[in-house]
Amino acid sequence: ISINGLAQVKHVVLVLSGKGGVGKSTITTELALALVHAGKKVGILDVDLCGPSIPRMLSVGKPEVHQCDAGWVPVYADPQQKLAIMSIGFLLEDSDEAVIWRGPKKTALIGQFVSDVAWGELDILLVDTPPGTSDEHLAVLENLRKHRVDGAVLVTTPQAVSTGDVRREITFCKKTAVKILGIVENMSGFVCPHCSECSNVFSKGGGEELAKLTGSVFLGSVPLDPLLTATLEEGRDFLQAFPESSTYTAISQIVNTVLSSLDA
C-alpha cells in the first residue's frame, strides 16, 4: 500500500513571502479559520522548521503526534476535526529547543510532512512557509509535484524593504510555475484606538503597487490591529471574537477572492 497523504486533498495553496515577519503565519491562520467557518475542511502544513509559529497561534500546545496505518496523524485544532495541522512544533520535546539543521535535513523532513501525513479528506491544504527562496520552498514544491498546487498567496507589508523581497518571491513562483493567486498587504495602517487617527507605521501603498508592477491580483489590505496580535498570542479565534472589526471584513474579502479563484 503506498502512502499518499494528499490523495483526498482538493486544493493546495502556498502562503509565501520573500520577507520575514510580514504575517505569513498570521494570514495562514486567519485564512484557515475563515475557511473553517465557511464550512470547509482545512489543513495547515507548517514547513517553517526553525521558527514554527502555527501551533501557538491555534493554541495546540504540544500534543503528541501518532502514527496510524496511513501515516502520521495530524493534530486537530478543534474537536470537530475541521482544522488539521502538522508542524515541527509538535515534534520537539522542549519548545525552546533550536532546530539547527542544514538544508538536506530540512528537505528530508518536509518530504515526510508532505507525503506521510494522513491528511484525509480536505477541501484546502494551506502551506505556511519561512521567508526566502531556499531548501524549504524547493522541498515543498518537489514533493507536491505529484499533486496539483493551485497557487500561492504572497504576503507583504507596505514598505519598499518588504516589497523588494517579495518581487524575488514572485520570480521564484514564475520560475517554478506556481500560479500567483494574489498579493495581500498586511500591517496596512494603524488606527489609534484612542483618537482614530490612522498612522502608516510601515509606510503605505507598496502592496498595491507591487501587484500592478508584476501584473498580479491585489487580494486586499489587512490593517495593523493589536487585537489580532493579542488573540494570536493567546491562540484564540480572532474571527469569532471580533466579527465587527474592519480586520474581519478585510480577511473575509481575501478569503472570498481566493475561494473564487480556486473554484474557477
Next chain:
Amino acid sequence: MADVPNDAPEHCPGTSSDQAGKSSACQGCPNQNICASGAAKAPDPAIEEIRQKLTSVKHKILVLSGKGGVGKSTFSAHLSHALASDDSKEIALLDVDICGPSIPKIMGLEGEQVHQSGSGWSPVYVEDNLAVMSIGFLLSSPDDAVIWRGPKKNGMIKQFLRDVDWGEVDYLIVDTPPGTSDEHLSIVQYLSGAGIDGAVIITTPQEVSLQDVRKEIRFCKKVKIPVIGVIENMSGFVCPKCKNTSQIFPPTTGGAQRMCEELNLPLLGRVPLDPRIGRSCDEGRSFLTEVPDSPAAVAYQNIVQICHRRKVSVH
C-alpha cells in the same frame, strides 16, 4: 574540496555533510568515493585562510534573531552608521541574508555593483569609513531571485569572508537572515578560526517572536557565541496626534525584559515603533541623521553606546 563542487548533482548534500557520498543523490557523482571515504570532511582550509584574511578586523559582531521582520537589518545598518560617525574608525557591514538581502536598500546602495581587483572583491563604500558587502550587489535586477539550496549559500558566505578585501577594520557587523540554519552554521564555522566577539539579538515584544528568539539564544550557547545582549524593537507606538501609547505587538508574556531575566542576559534597550524609521530605510537614509531627536533615534544611540562598552564583557 568546495562544499558543492561544480560537477556535483542537483541534490548534493554538501561535501561536509553526514550524508556526503552516501545519499541517493550521490549516485553517479564523480566525487562520490572521495566523499564517502570521509576525505572531503577534513577541516575546510578556508577557515585558516579566513582567519588570516581577517587579522586586520578587530571586532566581529553578529546581529541575530530567530524571528523574521524584527529589525535585524535596520539595526545592523544603523549600528554601522553610528559607529562610522567616528571618523577615526573603519566599519564594515556584511549582509549574509542570501535570499532576502535588505542591506543595499537600507544603506542607499541599490544598483551598486561589486568590483574585482588583484586583492579580491572590493566592498561598496557608503562613506569613506563604511564598507558594505551583500549578494544584492551581485544581482543585476531587483526581480532576480536567489533560489539556492544550503550548500550553495554556504559557498557564497565563504567567499564573502575570504575573498572580500576588507582592509583594516575596527568593527565587522554581520547581518543575518532569521533562523538557525545553513547561513548561521556557516558563519560560525568559517569564523571559527578568526573568532566572533559576540552577538546582538533582536526581538519584538510578543511571545510569537520570543519563542523563536529563545531558540536563537540556545543556538548561540550551543555554538559558543557570547551574547552581548537583547534589543526589544517595535516596543510601543506613540500616536503622533493624541500622544497615547499603544502596544501594537503586546508583551503578553513579559516581553524581552522577562525573557532576559529568565535567561540572565542584558536587555540593551527598547526601541519604539516610529513610521519615520521605515521611511528612512526605504529611502536608504540613516534615521539617526534624519530625525536625531526622535525617541527611537535616542534609544538607538543609547544602545550603540552600551554595545560599545559591553563588547569586552559578554555572557
